[in-house]
Amino acid sequence: MKNIHIPRTVEEYHNDIAERAFPDERIRNNDFYRRLIGWVADNRTPLLYEQDHTDEYANLSINFNWLLLRDYENTKLGRPKTILSMYALHEYSHMTNWLPTRLNEITANEYADQFTRSEYRASNETEIQIHYRMPELRAELFPNMKIAVDIMKERGIPQQSSALLGKIRPMLVEHSDFDYLVGDDVDAKEALARLKQYDGNRRWSAEHFTEIQQYFMDDTLPQGNGLIDTEYEDVIANYEPHLTQEQYERNVSRNVRMAFGMCGLAIPQLNGGIDEAIEAAKQLEGRHALVVRN
Numbered sequence: 001m002k003n004i005h006i007p008r009t010v011e012e013y014h015n016d017i018a019e020r021a022f023p024d025e026r027i028r029n030n031d032f033y034r035r036l037i038g039w040v041a042d043n044r045t046p047l048l049y050e051q052d053h054t055d056e057y058a059n060l061s062i063n064f065n066w067l068l069l070r071d072y073e074n075t076k077l078g079r080p081k082t083i084l085s086m087y088a089l090h091e092y093s094h095m096t097n098w099l100p101t102r103l104n105e106i107t108a109n110e111y112a113d114q115f116t117r118s119e120y121r122a123s124n125e126t127e128i129q130i131h132y133r134m135p136e137l138r139a140e141l142f143p144n145m146k147i148a149v150d151i152m153k154e155r156g157i158p159q160q161s162s163a164l165l166g167k168i169r170p171m172l173v174e175h176s177d178f179d180y181l182v183g184d185d186v187d188a189k190e191a192l193a194r195l196k197q198y199d200g201n202r203r204w205s206a207e208h209f210t211e212i213q214q215y216f217m218d219d220t221l222p223q224g225n226g227l228i229d230t231e232y233e234d235v236i237a238n239y240e241p242h243l244t245q246e247q248y249e250r251n252v253s254r255n256v257r258m259a260f261g262m263c264g265l266a267i268p269q270l271n272g273g274i275d276e277a278i279e280a281a282k283q284l285e286g287r288h289a290l291v292v293r294n
Contacts, residue, residue: 001066001263001289002052006256006278010248017041020048020069024085032133033089038241040092043225045243045251047259052286059290060208062091063099063115063224064258065251066289078141086126086141093122096236098226101258103209103216105223112206114226117166119201120173121232124165128152132159146187148195166229169195208290215261220269222254253277256284263287 007013017037022028028037040046046067051057061068072083097118100106131138131149138149160168171178173195182188227235253272260267263284270276 001049001056001259001284001287003050004047004281004284006047006252006274006281008274008278010243010245013045013248014041014243016048017046021046021067021088022085023081024079026134026137027082027085027089027130030134032237035239035241036089036096036236037092038243039236039239040095042241042243042247043251044095045248045255046092046095047252047255047281049284049289053288053290056289060115060205060212061259061262061289062094064101064262065095065255066259066262067091068289076143078143082137082140086130089130090122090126093125094118096227096232097121098228099224101216101224102219102221103213104219108206108209108213111209112202115205116170116201117229118226120166120169121162121229124162124169128165129159129162146191148191151182151185151188151191162233163229172196212261212264215264215267216258218261218267221258221261221267249274249277256281259284259289262289 005016007016018025018028022037027033044065046062046065048067048069049061050069056068057070059068067088070084070087072080072087074080075083077083095118098114099118100111100114103111127147128149172192179192182192250272252274253270253276256277257267257270259281260283265283265287268280270280
């Protein structure tokens with residue numbers, strides 16, 4: 001982890017997230033997504049950091065409310081600001097799901113199931129739903145590639161609920177029994193193959209659970225919260241963000257504590273003050289945001 005910056009006020013925090021995580025104002029100002037970003041800010045208050053170790057590129061830090069900033073300046077997928085904003089939206093969508101933080105209360109399989117559910121929600125949101133919510137983006141993204149939403153629209157399929165997509169995606173990703181439904185269309189088969197590339201989430205998260213569990217047995221840590229599939233869309237669509245300075249400081253303190261466990265360090269006791277949290281976070285600079293296998 002490097003370049004950890006924790007703003008002192010909630011106003012500065014919102015500005016920092018807008019500038020560095022959601023630089024495409026169209027996405028951050030879209031009515032549904034501004035509410036989603038606000039829900040995550042209120043409940044998770046993700047803190048930003050940059051990559052300091054090669055294998056931090058794929059990590060579990062969003063489970064503990066830390067967002068790795070990726071560099072998309074040379075991307076060929078679309079405008080860098082848009083791709084970065086979609087990446088952040090993907091990670092924020094993860095964080096609307098329940099992501100357990102007191103790991104002595106669950107099993108590896110339960111943990112893997114929740115992480116995989118969050119991945120399906122995030123992927124559906126940024127690969128399908130965003131192109132129904134903001135259809136103007138499609139012409140700018142993934143040039144010369146036909147993605148799942150293109151095929152859905154070609155076949156006259158209107159926007160489906162996130163709850164329904166949350167049931168369909170695991171059927172397609174984790175099983176082959178339903179592959180025949182895509183037919184013989186080459187583009188559809190390629191899109192399905194891309195979906196199936198991510199069938200290892202359960203195994204990956206279960207393996208990492210066994211590595212990090214011992215660092216998250218502290219009963220003073222709050223247990224994570226989140227939205228189930230059947231309530232996610234309705235809650236977000238009607239949510240009004242309301243993060244106060246007091247709650248912001250409590251959330252930052254909680255997140256800094258969890259970052260120590262994330263790095264395989266003893267979790268400190270913090271009283272919730274912003275100055276104490278900022279000072280403690282300095283100890284995380286240069287640390288590995290992923291417990292490394294022996």
